[in-house]
Amino acid sequence: MTRAFSPGVPPLAALAAQALGWTPxxxxxxxxxxxxxALGPTTPAAAPVVDRAEIDSLMEQYPDA
Incomplete structure (x- = not known):
């Protein structure tokens, strides 16, 4: 399968210029x-999972928070 390269170039160049401040x-x-x-991950990183025991432990360590 062959894909044409040229149709994807203008949007990528525009994205690089706008998001990264890159020159041509x-x-x-x-x-x-x-x-x-340079553009970074395309999907957000998953938030760490905190279970109830960890929350309780943190609450004991920082009771006035």
Whole structure:
């Protein structure tokens, strides 16, 4: 399967310029991996799960909070 490269370039260049402040030169010198790393994760990290025992422990440690 072959996908055309050119249709995806303008939106990515615009995103790099707006979100990262990259110049066109910076965009064209970056690798796809560098662009992905600069933009960060595409899904939010899951919040840590805190169980009742941990909450109780924290409440004992910080009773005036």
């Amino acid at each position: 030169e910076a965009f064209w010198h970056a690798t796809p991996a560098e662009l992905a790393a």
